[in-house]
Amino acid sequence: MTGYVALLRAVNVGGTGKLPMSVLTGLCEAAGFARVRTYIASGNVVFQSHGTEAQVRSALEERLRAYAGKEIGVVVRTAREIADVVARNPFVDAPGNRVMALFVDAPLPDDPLDGVTGIGNEQIRLGTREFFVFYPDGMADTRLRIPGGRHGTARNMNTVGKLAEMAAALDQGPIASG
Numbered sequence: 001m002t003g004y005v006a007l008l009r010a011v012n013v014g015g016t017g018k019l020p021m022s023v024l025t026g027l028c029e030a031a032g033f034a035r036v037r038t039y040i041a042s043g044n045v046v047f048q049s050h051g052t053e054a055q056v057r058s059a060l061e062e063r064l065r066a067y068a069g070k071e072i073g074v075v076v077r078t079a080r081e082i083a084d085v086v087a088r089n090p091f092v093d094a095p096g097n098r099v100m101a102l103f104v105d106a107p108l109p110d111d112p113l114d115g116v117t118g119i120g121n122e123q124i125r126l127g128t129r130e131f132f133v134f135y136p137d138g139m140a141d142t143r144l145r146i147p148g149g150r151h152g153t154a155r156n157m158n159t160v161g162k163l164a165e166m167a168a169a170l171d172q173g174p175i176a177s178g
Contacts, residue, residue: 001034001048003079003170004056005163007103008043008064008072009153019043019068027067031059035170039162044155046079046166053078075103075153079167081129086164089157090125091134096158098138102131104152118143 006028008019021038024045028036033047033056049056057076064072077085091099109115112124112131122144123134131146133154155163 001050003046003048003167004033004053005077005079005082005167006043006045006047006056006060007075007077007153007155008045009075009151010073019064019072021045023067027063028060031056031063037166039166040159042159043153044159044163046163046170048170073151073153075105077103077129079164079170082160082164082167085127085130086157086161088127088132090132091123091157094134094136096161097156098135099157100133100135100139100154101127101157101160102133102146102149102152102154104130104148106148106151109148115147117145120144 008024021041024038024043025036028045028047032051033049036045036047038045051059053076057074060076061072061074064074085101089099089101108126108129108131112126113119116124120142121136122142124146125132130152131149133144133146135142
């Protein structure tokens with residue numbers, strides 16, 4: 001079985017998209033995923049599956065659509081890919097809560113600033129299937145817009161690190177929910 005991390009888009013943000021993590025766990029188990037664990041109430045879930053990334057995404061999106069009555073975006077990465085994101089963080093010396101990994105499924109541009117608007121003192125670097133964004137002043141007042149990220153979802157590096165740790169533990173025995 002492959003270890004996966006699924007990141008839901010726009011869950012529990014601004015009072016919309018409420019999805020209890022117990023429901024998310026149940027939806028994942030109904031999809032046939034094993035060892036399902038969630039982390040914080042913002043749509044992060046780790047699990048094992050025999051399916052491919054596309055099969056996992058499709059199964060979860062289908063169940064989420066049936067539950068919510070609308071599309072909920074899902075980004076899926078293997079446990080190894082999440083660990084690689086942590087290892088490739090170009091802003092390793094910055095506070096983890098100020099660095100975001102913006103996960104996308106569309107091809108990345110050649111230039112990380114291509115089409116970007118509202119940039120202030122933020123710094124953007126390309127990953128493999130993600131943008132890394134350093135917000136030196138935090139995200140509260142940013143005007144930064146990254147066109148390639150419109151259909152993606154971002155997590156700060158503290159969260160990505162915890163998800164990598166949880167995903168790595170899938171093969172090593174019991175893990176706790178967050």
